[in-house]
Amino acid sequence: MLNSKKKLHEITYGFQFRNAVKKLPLGQIKYHFRNYKKYFNENLSKVNEKYFLETGAGSGIHTAILSFLVGKRNIIHSMDLLESNIKKINKFKKIYKLKNVSAYQHNFLNKIKTNIIYDFACCHNWVQHTALPEKCLKNIFDKIKIGGKFYISTYHENFFRFTIAFIARQIIKSNKRKMINYLIKNKNLIFKRDLSYYNNRNDIHFENLIDDFSTPYMFLTNYNRLKKFIEEHGFKSLTKNPKIDKIKFRDNHHLKMGFVKIKNKRKKNIKKCFVDIDNNYPIMKSNGSFKEINNLTQLLRKNLNKKSYDDCSKFLLKLYLLRAKMNKSKSQNKIINIINFLKEEIIKSK
Numbered sequence: 585m586l587n588s589k590k591k592l593h594e595i596t597y598g599f600q601f602r603n604a605v606k607k608l609p610l611g612q613i614k615y616h617f618r619n620y621k622k623y624f625n626e627n628l629s630k631v632n633e634k635y636f637l638e639t640g641a642g643s644g645i646h647t648a649i650l651s652f653l654v655g656k657r658n659i660i661h662s663m664d665l666l667e668s669n670i671k672k673i674n675k676f677k678k679i680y681k682l683k684n685v686s687a688y689q690h691n692f693l694n695k696i697k698t699n700i701i702y703d704f705a706c707c708h709n710w711v712q713h714t715a716l717p718e719k720c721l722k723n724i725f726d727k728i729k730i731g732g733k734f735y736i737s738t739y740h741e742n743f744f745r746f747t748i749a750f751i752a753r754q755i756i757k758s759n760k761r762k763m764i765n766y767l768i769k770n771k772n773l774i775f776k777r778d779l780s781y782y783n784n785r786n787d788i789h790f791e792n793l794i795d796d797f798s799t800p801y802m803f804l805t806n807y808n809r810l811k812k813f814i815e816e817h818g819f820k821s822l823t824k825n826p827k828i829d830k831i832k833f834r835d836n837h838h839l840k841m842g843f844v845k846i847k848n849k850r851k852k853n854i855k856k857c858f859v860d861i862d863n864n865y866p867i868m869k870s871n872g873s874f875k876e877i878n879n880l881t882q883l884l885r886k887n888l889n890k891k892s893y894d895d896c897s898k899f900l901l902k903l904y905l906l907r908a909k910m911n912k913s914k915s916q917n918k919i920i921n922i923i924n925f926l927k928e929e930i931i932k933s934k
């Protein structure tokens with residue numbers, strides 16, 4: 585991985601996880617207990633002598649919760665790219681005396697070095713932030729035993745969250761550290777209320793703005809492509825996919841699936857199942873409205889290129905505020921609103 589990209593991971597996640605290591609709320613613990621049980625389709629509080637792999641573990645919140653759930657009779661290996669995150673996972677270990685957890689610094693673009701074949705592997709909201717998500721998945725699949733289970737949560741394309749992220753990522757300036765400093769500086773100027781006012785604590789918060797706008801990579805997929813990809817690597821689906829058509833105008837939807845491995849497949853050619861939001865996001869070329877959003881974004885990009893970091897940060901904050909205000913709407917109105925907003929900003933930026 586390029587050093588500059590690793591540095592950018594460090595900047596984004598250093599900020600996102602700056603206060604992450606603390607006693608976890610009971611509600612969050614219970615939510616993830618249910619999540620693990622649902623997507624592994626198994627009562628994990630009853631399993632014994634199993635090996636768990638927590639990938640892209642971040643600050644270790646999910647590792648800690650998994651450890652509470654499976655207890656000391658099982659072993660958890662928790663891995664992440666960044667040394668700063670490994671330190672945080674080790675702090676969680678200390679706070680909660682998690683004797684069954686070992687934390688390792690690892691880049692999943694490379695093969696996993698432990699000589700364990702795992703019974704359960706988790707991939708929670710991170711693989712979309714790597715240069716090659718499919719390669720990372722393949723390296724994880726190779727370390728799951730037959731009969732072993734795999735849970736993934738990732739980003740589903742075409743939701744409003746990603747229209748906003750697409751625009752922001754086209755506009756944001758190249759010095760991300762400087763950009764983040766300006767976003768922090770101007771936050772209260774644009775957000776007259778705390779973002780918790782918008783009543784969607786999972787999706788609408790300042791850390792999410794920083795993550796979506798500045799993370800080095802953002803890849804998106806959908807149920808059909810991801811399911812096909814995972815099944816082609818020897819897995820069978822354990823969970824049902826929701827009907828996306830019914831929820832397509834929502835702000836966001838977390839794509840989550842569970843699988844069981846039924847055979848080992850050593851595939852040489854790795855097919856693509858993710859799209860790169862920054863380079864070829866198909867919806868932006870598809871129909872009238874999205875094409876218009878793309879054209880307006882490119883115009884605005886030209887104008888804001890000439891403006892200061894201060895001006896650019898104010899635009900990005902207003903863009904996120906629009907998402908926050910519209911986040912409960914389930915209608916196409918948000919597309920009309922974003923087009924009007926971009927038109928106004930183009931006039932202001934001239």
Ligand SMILES: C[S@@+](CC[C@H](N)C(=O)[O-])C[C@H]1O[C@@H](n2cnc3c(N)ncnc32)[C@H](O)[C@@H]1O
Pocket residue numbers: 593597639640641642643645646663664665666669690691692693708709710711713714720795
């Ligand atoms: C959005 S955070 C998610 C963290 C955690 N899974 C969670 O849901 O809170 C993305 C994480 O992926 C890690 N990451 C990104 N690329 C990686 C790679 N190639 N190998 C290992 N970890 C990686 C980052 O260091 C970061 O901790």
